[in-house]
Structures are given as structure tokens and as C-alpha cells.
Amino acid sequence: MTNSVDEVLKSDVLFVTGSNTTENHPVIGSKMKQAVTNGAKLIVADPREIELAHYADVFLQIKPGTSLALSNGLMHVILEEGLQDDGFIEERTENFEALRELVKDYTPEKVAEICEVDANDIIKAARIYGEGERSAIYYCMGITQHSTGTESVMSIANLAMLTGNIGREGTGVNPLRGQNNVQGACDMGGLPNVYPGYQPVVHPEIKKKFENAWGVELSDENGLTLPEMMDNALRKSLKMIYVMGENPMVSDPDTAHIRKALESLDFLVVQDIFMTETAELADVVLPATAYAEKDGTFVNTERRVQRIRKAIDAPGEAKNDWEIFMNLMNRLGYEKTYQSASEIMDEIAVVTPQYAGIDYSRLEGDGLQWPCPTKTHEGTKILHGERFARGLGLFKPAQYRPSAEVADEEYPMIMTTGRVLYQYHTRTMTGKTEGLNNLAPESYIEISPEAAVRKNIENGDLIKVSSRRGSITVKAKVTDKISGNTVFIPFHWAEGAANVLTSGSVLDEYSKIPELKVSAVNIEKAM
Amino acid sequence: MVTLSINGQRVEVEQDTTVLEAAATIGIKIPTFCHDPRLKPHGSCRICVVEVNGGKNLPTACVTPVYEGMEVETEGEEVVTARKEILDLLLADHPLECLTCEKAGECTLQDLCYQYGIERTSYDGERNHYEIDYSNDFYYSDQNKCIKCGKCVMVCDQLQETHAIGFAERGFETHIATPMERGLSESTCVSCGNCVSVCPVDALAPKKKTKFRYWETEKVRTTCSYCGVGCQMDLLVKDNKVVEVQPAEGVNDRMLCVKGKFAFDFLSHPNRLKMPLIRKDGRLQEASWEEAYDTIIGKINSIKEENGPGAFAGLTSARCSTEDNYMMQKFMRAAIGTNSVDHCARL
Amino acid sequence: MKSLEELRKLRKDSLDQVDMRRSGKGTRIVVGMATCGISAGARPVMMALVEEVKKRTLQDVTVTQTGCIGACRLEPMFEVYRAGEEKVTYVHMDGEKAKRVVAEHIVNGKVVQEYTIGAYEK
């Protein structure tokens, strides 16, 4: 997030797109509802009529995969009506003319056709966002898990810059991070192209810096992304994967493909707290500690580094993940030892500019929001306040392209995936709580009433859902939350797993994110 | 700034400060039931009444703003009489089951009765009798114990914005209920438990899976391990087991969701991995750490020799700590020599 | 409503309709409206009086009816009561005569002697 969570209540316009906030980030979702009650305006864009839609001034029930067109359309109206912030564009940005040129074509009528919404609603939404004194955008995987995911984000950033809604309190471009420490994992270089602090591995000076810090020689090549790993495993060029706390067998697209890939490996190590679907394929499984059993930090969606603390002892001989890696490194001849997580944070601070001012003594209380470059720095609530990281904000106009898979005769429905309030990710944790399983016991498919009538489907019927990757059988939930030919399946359950159907081969060109939100499927009553 | 005196102590505070807040700045505690700074002023329980400039009526500290020259007495005779009377009245319709009550030790009513020496009620009148609503999976609603402070309703309305519960009936029959008294499981309740977290008595309380007394527990502040909001919370620990979770001050403003509040069972689940496992004869079998390390190191060395570092990849985790992630990528990069580190940030 | 003038005009028009309900302290004209009176033509006299009083927007004048005054042969007749004055009884009235009484007696304070019961009895 460019801004902070408490600013939800300081915005006068919220534009929530591709995020079912009240179910996936419930505490932020509640703040959004509070903001509306206090008088803020709300625009919601989502293929499903989610709870927030009922609070919205404008609800745009867009066809999955069309949000890029929508933001371009919003910018078209804003420019048409002169609602842009000329001063901000002039002083803080570049490449505006290219954007103006590109969005010219995105008339409300055209966008309405692409997104399958009312053109007047697009105009209304554009006016609300454009006229807001402090308009903030909140988005989530509904924007990113597309073949045009990165461009969709760019387009949203363009919208914010066009209206000067960035760098000030109550504004911003705010992705809601789905997992407790996805921010920290990224910050720590859990990515094939960067070291901790997003420092490129191909940059010679950076490599030098890390070689000095770590006392070893390092590779100057970008590593493999997760989908590439799977492909290489199948091609036998990748021999060993070490998995820490992940369950790609359920969470990743095209389960059959993942299984084949993992089975092709020479050696698979899985380190986790439970025997997951992935661990079952492993050669070695290592027992790790859960969050309540260790000291450490999680970094939340607003870049706040916060402490976790050891409350109980780990079961059996389970060990902290970092300790396991330290032991393995030591055995591989890398001698450095650490006594505590706090010592590791001290090392992180040395090599990571954004974390330079962070140590555990400063994290008591509310934690710190990075960038925190010095020991006296208070942390950063709002990014891009005075200037953008690169100096001027660059408008990157992005053209809408349809999703890779579109409905056809064989697979006439568009499936999108997501989460529910009562389960979490692959249910490794939530699946162990009886009450949650009572409330959300099994997978299901949401089908619009019109599609249900056409297919003669009733609530509770068992439905066979097929895609080009495979098929699953799940219960039907006929609901007007969803319309037309769109269907929705939550991805939590291994039984009736949505990711059996999704495609792992359609990736976003830049981030390599799979197009999980749009798959062409067919539905029929299971016999 | 406004200067006033509280119990003879001078205090200077900002305009629009309440008496309660002003008193807190000089360490004077005024008891409350219905007050919560996150909520709109409610002023229903009246336990925080104070005496102002010797006036006849007793205003409540929680909603009364300070003014220049104000003189407040927080424990004067009139005030104490009123507080005792209020406690007496509350007890007159509250079962005295403190010995077995789950809330004992963390019950505001119990604490204040202790403070003001109210052993039992002096009234022998009618009492309300309600069926306990056990229909929710995580908590129950026992209206027999409710003191009608209304915090649960306000939290549900003003903060959580779920509007699942409200006041039903009026006068002496007033109680908290779901629409049409259809029960919690039939309401719009999303089991966030934020009402439970603010209840001062045992009227809304978690269904305990382990028997414990609050004074037996230790509270450990931590960050929720579910979504990316990073809610702050306290783990209540008894005998090396997390027995309850309570929301804490932080980005979440003392709110949690159903998962953060109630889904901690996995920690002590019998299926937790406790020993390293090594696949032998096609089956994963328990082994010692030394064996496991040796197996892994042996495999790393042989693959590296044959295929070089490019044959390795690691998946770090959005679930693990920052430090764990740092160590894993360092392990992959520094000890194995590959940048093939990724994780499911995109999922 | 665009102006006070407009309102006042409306009030003036409306007042005529309801003025009767004010408590009359001034002049009272009481018309005999028993069977004898009515059969002798008291009703047109009554209406003439009412109309004339309104037309002249006379304040504090009420026209009321009463039963038999007791001199049926003199009907239609009415009596005029004014504070500080003797009662004046007019007899054998008709609409025109009534109007004259209003003009001369009620407005100008001059009793129309020729119509009074005194003149008749002479």
C-alpha cells in the first residue's frame, strides 16, 4: 500500500476493485463500511455482487478480466470532463500525452460493452472518483491474477496520478496483501530477480555488496519463477525443490501439472507445520514452528514491520525455519550462526536500505512502517509524498486485451476464483477449526439464476465443472451475487479444488502471475 | 487548553476532552461499563457518574466535556452512593454464579462489586429468564447475565457494521437479541467475535475448548497469522497452550475477524508435524534431525556436483516470518548458489 | 404566495366567510325567524341584512336570529341592540327597507323612525 490502513477513514472516495474486502481483509472491510457510514463515497468494481456492493454509490459488475478497460474508461471520462489534476500532472509526472492519446478510444459506450456494465455508471463512477478531494484505490487479486495483471495495476496507478490522488493522506494506490507476511517475503528477496530490499540480482554493484556482506560469491543471473520451476522440473533440468510453508498442490494453478512436475524431481524437501498435499510428495519433511511458537516479524499490507512473539513451545522436535536453514548452511560450510531472530533482523537492517533503521528494540508498540532508513527515522506512512522513487511519475498507458481464455462453444462459462471469510488459503490452519468447517464445510460453485435455469440446475445439485486442464465435482449455489455466464469457485478445498481447472501456462508477461481469475469452463449436472 | 481540578488535583487538558479522559491523564481511574473510546458516546450504564462543582445531578464522566474552572469529585459520598446503588440494581437481575462463571477474574461487574463492597443485591424482586443461545459455533449469548451496557450492539453497528444484533423489548425486559429473536445462527452474524471481546460480563463469551481461569493465563502480544492486515492481538496461554485470543491496540483498532479471534485450534492439533520424516521404501518415516540433515546435505552435494546450482529452486513462504524468509533466500543464494527463489505472492 | 399584499387580499376575502364567529360586542340585529316570521318573509330580510353588513364591511355587527318576538302581525320584524341605546324594533320589513336601516341606523346612527314599531303603533 502506498498509504496506511487508518487512512481508509480519511478518504472521501474509496474505489474498491477486484477485492472482496469484507471477506478477505475483514477488518479493513469494516473500516470501509464505517467510512461510507461517515459519508465517504464508494465505488465497487467486481464480477460478484459482494457485500461492499450494497454500500456502494456505484457498483460496476464487470465481466472478469476487464478491469483494465474500466480504468482506461474512467480516465477517458475524467479527461473529457476536465476532472484531472493539471498541476500534479505538470509537476510530478511525465508521458501524459501518450496516456491522453491512448484513453481517447475508451469511450464509456465502448468500455460498457467490454465490461458489460451501464455506460452511465462508468460516467458516474468517474465523476465521483475525479471529484473526490481524497480518492483512494484499493485492489487485490481481482486486478492482478490476469494475463494483463501488471498492466491493470499500471492503469490504476495512471488513474491515481491523473487526478493527483497519490502521496497525500487518504489517497493512494493500495493493494491489499492476501497473506500475513507476503510483504515480508517479497521484501526479503523471496523473488528470483531481487535480493532483500528489491535490489536487482543482475546489478553488479548490488551483487558485490551482498558478496561482501555474506562473504561468498553469488550468481548474477535471475533465477526461475515458480511456474518456470515447474516447467523445468518437468523438463528434468531442475532436480531439487525446497519448499518452506507452501502448498502449491492446492494453491497453484493446474494441479495436475504441478503434481507431475513435483513427481519429476529427484528430491523434494517440504518444511511445514502439517502434512500438506505437497508434503505428501516429499522425500524429506521437516517439522517447523508455527507463529505462536517463535519470535520474529510479519510485515503487513501497509509495510508495517510488526513483532510476533513466542507464546508456547513447539510440539515435539519442531524447529524454527530459520534455525533449520542455519543448521543446513553450517553443514554446507557456511559458518555464520545466529542466537535469535533479533540477530537476523540486525543483519537484514545492514543489507536492506528500507529496513536500515529497524531493530527489535524499536518494534515494541506499533512496529515501524518501511522505508525506515535510519535508527531515528519514524517510518513512512505514505509513499511518494514529495517525489516518486524514480523522480517523476511515469504514465504507462496500457491497452486492454481480452483474457487468454474466452468462452467458446465447448467451455461456455467463465470461471473466476477467490476466497471465503471462513477459510484461509489451503485450509492448513483453518481446516483444523471445527466451527469454521461447520460454516464453510466444502467447495461449491456459484451460478447465476439465469445460467441455472438454462442448465436446469438447482441449489445443492452436484455439478461437474470441466476446463481444458481437468474437471471437479462441486455443489451448486445458485445466487444472484453473480450474473450471466460467470461462475465462481473458492480455491481453498483440496476436494473440488478450483485449481484443478485453472491454467498455469497463461502468465502475466511482467510478473509471471497466472491468470487464475479467468478460466473457460463447462458446467453440467453430475450424474 | 482548559484547566480544571479533579479530586483537588489541577489538570490542564485540550478543549473537548471528557472528564474521564482528563482524569486518566493524572492517573485517576473512573469505573466504566459502557464506555469505549472507539464508539459514539452512549452513557447508558451510569457507573462513571461524578460530582461536578457540587451540583445536584451527577453527570457521567464518559460524555461530559471539561470546562474552565470545573471542579470534579470522582469518589465523593453522593457518587459512591449512586455507584453502589447501580451495582446493587445490576446484581438484582444478574445470577451470582461467580464461582463457576467463565468470566470470573475478567468480569468488570465482579471487579466493581469488589471495589465498592457490594456482596449481594438488596432487592428480592423479579428477574428475567432467557434461554441461552448456543447456536453460534464460537460463542454463546447468555442474556441472564447481560447488564445492557450496549457495547456489543454498538461494536456490531458502528465498527464491524454487520448489524446482526440490537436491543429488543424495553424497560426491564430490554435485552440484546437478533432480529425477530431468531438466534445467532440465523442472523447476519459473521462470528467476528468483536462483541464478545467488549462484553464486560459473561453475557457474550467464547465457547471455551479448554477449562481455564483468566488469572491462570499469561498474555502474549503478537500479530495475527492470517491475512495481510496484521492485526495485533494477545494470545492467552495456559499450560503451554493458547486458550483464547483477544484483540489488541494496533492497525486493527482492537478488532479481529472470525479467523483471528477463534481459529487457533491448529496450534495444538494432534496432526502437527513433530519429527522429521524421511521417505524410505516409498513411505515417509520418522527420523532424527541428524538423519534428516544428512539426507538433505548428501542430496544437495550430489545434485550440485552433477548439475550445478541451476538445478535447485526454493519456495519461500508468505506465511513464515521475515527472518525465516531472509534465511531461506540466503540459504539458496549464499549456500547453494542460485537465485531461483520464489513464493506464492501471486496466489 | 408572492407578497404580503396578496396574502392580505386573500384574508379580506376569507374573513367575510368566518367573521360571524367572532364574539359580537357591538351591534346585534336580531331577526324574528319563527314560523310566523318566516311565512311573512323574514328570510329575505335576514339575508339582506347579512349581505349589507358584509358589503359595507361593518365591524362588530352581528346579525342573528331569534324565535317569535311576540307580535306576529308585525312580521317580518327585527330588533337592533346597541350598547348604551334603547332597543329599536323595526316592523313589516322587506329587503329594501332592511338595507336602508343598515345604511342609516347602523352606519350613521340615525334611527329610521318611520319603520319602527313606535311609528307603526301610532
Add this chain to the structure above:
Amino acid sequence: MELYRSHILVCGGTGCVSSDSLKIEERFIDLIEKNDLKNEAKVVKTGCFGLCEAGPIVIVYPEGAFYSQLKVEDVDTIVSEHLVKGRIVTDLLYKESIQEGEMQSINDVGFYKKQERVALRNCGVINPEVIEEYIAYDGYEALGRVLTDMTPEEVIQIVKDSGLRGRGGGGFPTGLKWDFTAKAEGDQKYVACNADEGDPGAFMDRSVLEGDPHVIIESMAIAAYAVGANKGYVYIRAEYPIAVNRLQIAIDQAKDMGLLGENIFDTDFSFDMEIRLGAGAFVCGEETALINSIEGKRGMPRPRPPFPAVKGIFNKPTLLNNVETYANVPQIILRGAEWFSSIGTEKSKGTKVFALGGKINNTGLLEIPMGTTLREAIYDVGGGIPNGKAFKAVQTGGPSGGCIPAAHIDTPIDYDNLIELGSMMGSGGMIVMDEDNCMVDIARFFLDFTVEESCGKCTPCRDGTKRMLEMLDKIAAGTGTVEDLTKLQTLAKTIKNASLCGLGQTAPNPVLSTLHYFMDEYEAHVHEKRCPAGVCKALLNYMVIDEKCKKCGICAAKCPVNCISGTKGKTVYHIDTEQCIKCNACLEACPFDAIKKG
């Protein structure tokens, strides 16, 4: 425009409507038609005349003949006699309007003579459904003058100078309230009218709305201009269907005529209003609870401050006055602050409407100058106590008020005197009690009302009044103790001191005032297990007075539980008090007054 020689005013107030005044109206119209009087006589349905005791009421002008307690068939007589023949039907006249054999005009009847009608001036005089009639009686003249000729500050100054105080309860100076609202910051402001009359027996607000709805519209528009509001709400209980209906008609007429809406009197001032219906909870008469209810929330009071003048409806500055308060304003504007302040006492100006009830001859509504003594109100206007019984106390202010004993009957009625006596003005309920009323029972009656109507929000009122009632029940049942008497007083004090809203703070008044003035009665209940007035059933014993008993056996025959024994003509009868259910049947049956209770 048609002229009529006769106007027949038929009371269309709730009281008279419920005793068939609408059928009476119909019959008049019918018969006038038949007798060919259509062009001479006009039937006008008005608001309440106030003397509800005498209803259904018809007044025939120009004579001002005051017909009371009419039945439909009486209409035939009135038409044939009065309208056709000009003979007033003396038999049907209100009896007090006949003095020394002469009929008095309604204005000279005792009930009306001591009254001074300001708030009620048009009630019973105009047809509330005809805006022209309101205008004929100077309606909207005040609004016109205010809008075209006065600044908001000047308007507020007049209201301040008049000394008008809120007629709904606490008696807060109205001008000051207007001033606060005018000075409060806010882009949007509201004016609201509290027509949620909840005191048992009070119906002055209903009467104004039914009889003169335009005065509320005019007054609220004036207030809106003064405080800077453009929107008004009238909060009426749904149990007042006639009032709601008439007010809606009036609003529609005012809109049609441009007296509501945009640019009224061609000025910049625009004002619109709407009716909000309440479900009739007593607590919604409390201003913050009323505001919650208008917003669609549960009718529970909010803490004050912030006051509605700062944060009211939808948290915007809101002026809230009650119906009677508003009803005074146009007259103050037209006749001046000096005129208004010349009526009344030093600190209580103008008139006050009271709903007189209980043990009194003239039950009904009366509007009297402040400073009129209780005695004048009860005897001169109210016609005294029926059946020659002795006056014991008068309860003012409804459930929030207290009982004033006979010793204080010469107290001039004003806000401060009533409070001094442990009661209050309230909305103007005035219930007269005679020697047959038990003061413990009276206290119970009012407290029972409060317990039923407590919103349940704050502890002292919700639980405290309940416990007080339980103690009163004990005392009335003869099981009360001395401790209960002490406890009643200490608990009452906490409820007064610590309750959230005015209703809770005043709820103990009926108990406290009776404890204060009639402690002997309470003590009789507690110590002697005796109810001096013979009301509390549990404490009653029925006895046969041997000397008077004629051994007729009628009492034994009437007794439903056969607890009276004796032999007809031979022995004196005897009541078994253990078995007796105190139904009073024997006492009523005895032709010789030989049974007493006590």
C-alpha cells in the same frame, strides 16, 4: 363567495369524533339540504373546543349557542327549531351556558371565561382543513412580515423578549434555544416539532394539530428562517391519525399556495417539511430519543451534550420545540413581545394549556394565563369536584410531575412554583384527586407507567424504577416495611441524580412528592396495614355495621364467594374477611349503607 346567515361548528377533535361527531356532521348536512337551507347555513368541522366532558359539541353562530352531549337524533330538533324557526333548543344546551334562564354565548360560559386562548385561539373556531379560514384569522401574516421585513436576529430577539419558555417539559427559554441553533455551525440545519405527546391524559398538542394545523407550519417556517434551516420534521405519534391527516392536508395546501417550498413570499427563503410517524413510545417525547427515532433508529435518548442545537438530526444543528410552544409564536410576532410578556408571572410568560382530568366536573382542555392559581383552574374553570367530595391533591406534569396537596391550592401556576412544590409543568397534565384517592395507589399508577415506558437504556431508570414499583406494590399489599420507605427515598434520589435523560431524572417525582406530602398515608399502609382511602384492595376489610343491618340478606345473595353468613330476618349478617375477595358487591348492594370498608 357565498354568505351564510348561520355557521354550525361541529367539533372534529379526537374526543368528539370517537363519540360520533362525524355522524352528527353528516346529519346536519343532510337536513340542511332537505330543508333547503343550503345557501343560508354552513356546516364547519373544527378542531377541539376543549370541553371534552361535554362532547360531542356543536356550536351554532351567530348566537354562539353551545350544544353539548348531542346524539344524532338531536340534530333534527336543532335544525327544525334553531335553524328553521330561530328558536334555540334550550334543552340541548350545555347546562352552564344557561344563566338565570338566559342563554350565554359560548364565550361567556364559565369554562371559557377565565381562559385566555393564544395557542388554542383557532381551535373550535376555524375549519382546519380550509387554509383560507386560517388566513382569515391572520394566518401566515406573521410569516409574511418576518420574511419581508425582519432579520433572523430580530425574530430571535422578539421571541427572547417575549419570555416564551418551552411548553413541553423543562421550560427552557425558547428564544435562547433559537439563538443557540442559529449560532451553531453547519451547512445544513433542521427545525423539528415534537408532537409525540405521551403523558397520559395530555392532548393539547393533538388538539392544536387537529384544530389549527397551519399555525405549526407557519411557526416552523418562522423558526426555520430565524435559525437558518430549510427543512422541518414534525414527529407525531401514529395513534393520532386525525392530527396526522389534517396536518398533511395543511402541508399540501401550504405547498399549493406557495407558503411552503421555494422562495416563499418571493424571498430567498425556502422551506419544506415532512411528517415522521412515531410508534407512540413515551420516551420519544425526549428530544434526543425523538431525534434517533426520526433518523430511523431505536428511540433511545443520547447523552447531552452535544445538545440538538449543535448536533441533532443526522448530527446537524436542530431546533426542536413542541407543538404548544410553536403555536404561540405567530401571535408573538403579530402582537409583539410586550403583549405576550404582559400575560403571566415574572418568570413564566403567556398562557399554558392544561388537560384537566380526574375528579373534576369539567374534564377538558383549558388555556389559562400563567399565574392563575390552582384553585381558579380547578374551581372556576374546572367547575370543582363532583359529588361534593373534598379536594385532596392535584397532580401536574404527568409521570414526571408530582402531587400538590390541598394546602397549596392557592399557588399561582408557573414553572418555578410547581418545581418548588416538587412537581413540574410538564406538558400540562392536571389530574385532580379527591378524598377517595389513595396516594400510594396514585404513585403506583404513575410509576407503573414509567416502568412500562422506560426505554431500558440506562441502569437507574430501567432497573431502578422497576424496583421502586415492586416496593410500592409491597406497600400497597400490606407487606411493606419501614426499610422500604427509606429505601424508596434513597433509590429515588439515585434515579434522579444519575439517570441519562429527563424522563428517568423525573420518574421518581410522583413517589417523592407523595412521600413528602402524604407520608401519613404511606405509614398507615406500612404500620397499620390500612389504606385510609379504601383503595388498596389487599388492605381492605368489609364489615357489617350491626346497628344498621336490617337482616335482609341482600348482601349474602350478591356475594360471589358466599362468605357472608346470617339468617334472613333473624340475625345480623357477618362477613368472613379471610374468604372475602373485596369485590365491593355487598357494599353496593346494601340498601341501608350497613356495610363499610376500611
